[in-house]
Amino acid sequence: DGGITQSPKYLFRKEGQNVTLSCEQNLNHDAMYWYRQDPGQGLRLIYYSQIVNDFQKGDIAEGYSVSREKKESFPLTVTSAQKNPTAFYLCASSIMYRGNTEAFFGQGTRLTVV
Amino acid sequence: EDQVTQSPEALRLQEGESSSLNCSYTVSGLRGLFWYRQDPGKGPEFLFTLYSAGEEKEKERLKATLTKKESFLHITAPKPEDSATYLCAVQARGSGTYKYIFGTGTRLKVLA
Numbered sequence: 035d036g037g038i039t040q041s042p043k044y045l046f047r048k049e050g051q052n053v054t055l056s057c058e059q060n061l062n063h064d065a066m067y068w069y070r071q072d073p074g075q076g077l078r079l080i081y082y083s084q085i086v087n088d089f090q091k092g093d094i095a096e097g098y099s100v101s102r103e104k105k106e107s108f109p110l111t112v113t114s115a116q117k118n119p120t121a122f123y124l125c126a127s128s129i130m131y132r133g134n135t136e137a138f139f140g141q142g143t144r145l146t147v148v
Numbered sequence: 149e150d151q152v153t154q155s156p157e158a159l160r161l162q163e164g165e166s167s168s169l170n171c172s173y174t175v176s177g178l179r180g181l182f183w184y185r186q187d188p189g190k191g192p193e194f195l196f197t198l199y200s201a202g203e204e205k206e207k208e209r210l211k212a213t214l215t216k217k218e219s220f221l222h223i224t225a226p227k228p229e230d231s232a233t234y235l236c237a238v239q240a241r242g243s244g245t246y247k248y249i250f251g252t253g254t255r256l257k258v259l260a
Contacts, residue, residue: 038191040191067248069250074252075252076152076235076249076250076251076252076253077192077235077237077248077250079247079248082247092247122189124191124192131246132246134179134180134199134239134246135180135197136180136182136194136197137182137194137237137248138194139184139191139192139193139194140191141190141191142189142190142191144189
């Protein structure tokens with residue numbers, strides 16, 4: 035089955051700790067995205083990647099970092115500089131960035147600061 | 149600024165009671181409008197893509213329509229399993245990027 039796999043489903047972070055969220059897709063999509071979802075707010079774009087070895091900041095990139103070394107993978111690191119990291123994180127992909135097509139989402143990772 | 153507004157925020161329906169959800173948008177150059185369904189604790193599930201005013205798409209009890217300023221998601225004779233949050237997103241040409249801009253969603257509860 036083609037799709038997007040995010041792991042882990044739940045993640046707990048201590049103060050001052052960096053954590054990495056995994057996102058893997060087997061849809062052969064060029065574009066990948068990371069969103070953050072908070073109650074009562076729409077999805078907010080953290081980073082996106084149009085193609086391998088390329089990525090751009092979204093609307094709320096501060097305190098986050100990404101890499102895109104393989105087409106299938108787009109991991110997100112939440113650094114200690116992110117002051118309010120508790121949220122639901124969603125990874126998505128689309129055929130191509132300029133494709134005017136829908137994005138498909140993974141099942142999300144819920145990150146909690148303890 | 150490109151913006152998407154969904155209404156109502158929450159909606160309670162009796163099973164079989166048809167209704168519509170609204171997604172209004174102000175963007176410069178619509179490239180596509182997308183509807184998603186999201187269950188609690190899950191990622192959004194793609195439902196429909198609409199590209200131009202007058203276009204309609206249907207899937208089971210759901211029908212999406214598009215005008216130049218808004219989209220409607222019509223739910224006919226809903227069942228309890230249709231309970232979810234429905235998200236609307238647009239992709240706009242005018243911003244110079246191809247970002248998806250999401251509304252905050254409509255939480256639908258269908259009572260048996």
